Amino acid sequence: MAGFPAVLAFLLIYIFPMGMTMVYSFLENSFSKTPVGFDNYVYVWGKPSFQQALQNTASLTAVLLTASMALALLLAYLLWKHPGVGKTAAAVLLLPLLVPSGAITPLWQKLFDTSPFSSDARCYAAITSLFLWKYAGAGALILRSGLDGIAPDVLNAASMDGAGPVKSYLQVCLPMLRREISLTLLLFLMFAFRIYKESYLLFGEYPSEKMYLIQHYMNNQFMKMNFQYVAVSAVSLATLSLATYALAYAVMRKKEGQI
């Protein structure tokens, strides 16, 4: 079929490099090409700057996920309760997803007065609010689409049993939204692992200590031509991302099993 050459090109551009990254991580450097086993891993994982970057990436991801999920759940509830305003609100909430980060970061820099010397708290506030603004609306709309599928009978039964609107939303509706919740979570995770773009635009190449992510470490090593260390960091980042996805997936499956 006509699709195969295009698929081959995709494999060459996106999948083959993943394999190459894996190979590079086991070579002395990209010039001598001597295999060195896990030496690069031992070196990189032992570096305090890498450990710091790994820890920062994990905490930032956790903060971004929790905050955006909470806001998306709140927005979805409000949109659902007010279908009249919902349409206009939905248009406004979705728009930030499309606005290029580079166009809005100058405003955020002014608002939060960020510089390489800004405090960690200020940097966290800046990047978390930017993340919420850009992505929480899209997540809320996905969750909202799931709420339409819930039969009114179920909600009536819940209110007969004395559950208030908030209680029935949290305890009756949300367990029925596992598909939408997992999709939203996946989306937020994906964007959280791409937050380097916004971090670069906001803080430049040298951010405050808590904002120094694995991607910054990789960029620094890239500039120093230490390609084997870039490869080790890339494999670590990929493992971290995939492990988080797998964990999220497993939790969702378990929840599904309970119901």
Add this chain to the structure above:
Amino acid sequence: MKKISGVLLILLTAAFALPLAALIYLSFRSGDGFGLEQYRRALSDAEFLRRLSCSCRITLLSLAFHLPVALICGLLLARGRFRGRTGLSMLFVLALLLPFQVIMLPVYKMSLASGLYDSYWSVVLLAAFAPLGTLISVVLIRGVPESQWEAASLETNSLFETMRLVILPQILPGLAVLGLLVFADTWNMVEQPLILLPTPEKRPLSLAFNDILKTNTDYLYAGSALYALPIVAVYFLLFGFSARRKIR
């Protein structure tokens, strides 16, 4: 309770609209006055215009390749009958999930080896074969009932004809959204041109406020507004279009 939550929704929606409103407001400020001064400066700066045309060129070329690629790959993954189809789909998902940094180094080396380093084509190729479009079109194509697809296959042997007559008319609205998302994604590319286009003059607008225009801030907000304008305009055009279709 209902009243409070309604007010909360309006307040939150306003908060989401605020940044763009503030950007527009600041873009009309200059010195202590109010006017088009910033826009005049931005549009008379050759460097800004060059960056804008870089962005346009990269995005339009990427879209022109991405849409057909997404459709034919999507068709293969949605309707193709071959072994390893699920595995292949998983690779597209994998490529979507992992950040660019995972493939950055080999991509850089491949661009050097192929002579595409410091050329628009390196960025365009990355965008053209990005997994997002394919995965969305798989969902869109699966939405078309298989019976219709089989009926059309009896009428004509040409895959192209089946696509044109059966699939495309039904997925057109979804395809418009796909185009919009890919447009936004490409227009917003930062890491790829940062690594692959070392010459500042070749870099798109997405990087402008971090390198060459960093010192030149007398039209920062108008420049940002102009940068956001195309995608916002297309968004509202599509939104108006879909609203009108529904009325009919």
